[in-house]
Amino acid sequence: MDSGISETATGPRSEDRLPSSASSAVKVVIVGGFGVGKTTLVRSVSEIRPLTTEETMTQAGESVDDIAGVERKNQTTVAMDFGRISLNEELVLYLFGTPGQQRFWFLWNGLFDGALGAVVLVDTRRLEVSFDVIGRLEESGVPFVVAVNSFPEAPDYPVEELRGALDLPEGVPIITCDARRRHSGQDVLLQLMHYLRSLALTSEAK
Numbered sequence: 001m002d003s004g005i006s007e008t009a010t011g012p013r014s015e016d017r018l019p020s021s022a023s024s025a026v027k028v029v030i031v032g033g034f035g036v037g038k039t040t041l042v043r044s045v046s047e048i049r050p051l052t053t054e055e056t057m058t059q060a061g062e063s064v065d066d067i068a069g070v071e072r073k074n075q076t077t078v079a080m081d082f083g084r085i086s087l088n089e090e091l092v093l094y095l096f097g098t099p100g101q102q103r104f105w106f107l108w109n110g111l112f113d114g115a116l117g118a119v120v121l122v123d124t125r126r127l128e129v130s131f132d133v134i135g136r137l138e139e140s141g142v143p144f145v146v147a148v149n150s151f152p153e154a155p156d157y158p159v160e161e162l163r164g165a166l167d168l169p170e171g172v173p174i175i176t177c178d179a180r181r182r183h184s185g186q187d188v189l190l191q192l193m194h195y196l197r198s199l200a201l202t203s204e205a206k
Helices: 038-045 102-108 124-140 159-166 182-205
Strands: 024-032 054-056 075-077 081-086 091-097 115-122 144-149 174-177
Touching: 024 038, 024 124, 038 081, 038 091, 038 115, 038 182, 115 124, 115 182, 124 144, 124 159, 144 159, 144 182, 159 174, 174 182
Parallel strands: 024 091, 024 115, 115 144, 144 174
Antiparallel strands: 054 075, 081 091
């Protein structure tokens, strides 16, 4: 089975090094169910060569993973994705994308440790694959935003209807995005930073 790692690292390229102006680096986790676009999001926004761990899906995997709604998907993440993005000259985000299949969820153990926040990617054609993911985040206490990935022919629901279906508290932001587009992924991460800042200010005011 061929490895899906995007490139074999042979040493840092000049564009892979942290900007000298960077003073803060934080960890952000990209989570979601199987096939919702986590690897695509990390790839589209990363300013360095993203590390991905995709493998070709086999017939054996079809008997284990629920591929309903993503039957044409032919690769899947088996460990994690990693990328980096500078939101400004000082703030750098390290992005960790998780595998979506439940059989790989043991890899999530410890992944949330030290994470400032998370992005939950959602596919409105298969909202049910997000329920357990959101539950695990809530148990871990990691604040998160929900990003609805715009798939072709996916139903478009009002925000409040989505909030009710996902049983989200009123304050959790819900954003529409296209994980393939860099600017759209950047907007999601900026929304997460704004949300985390508002939580911090609220906490300080108490």
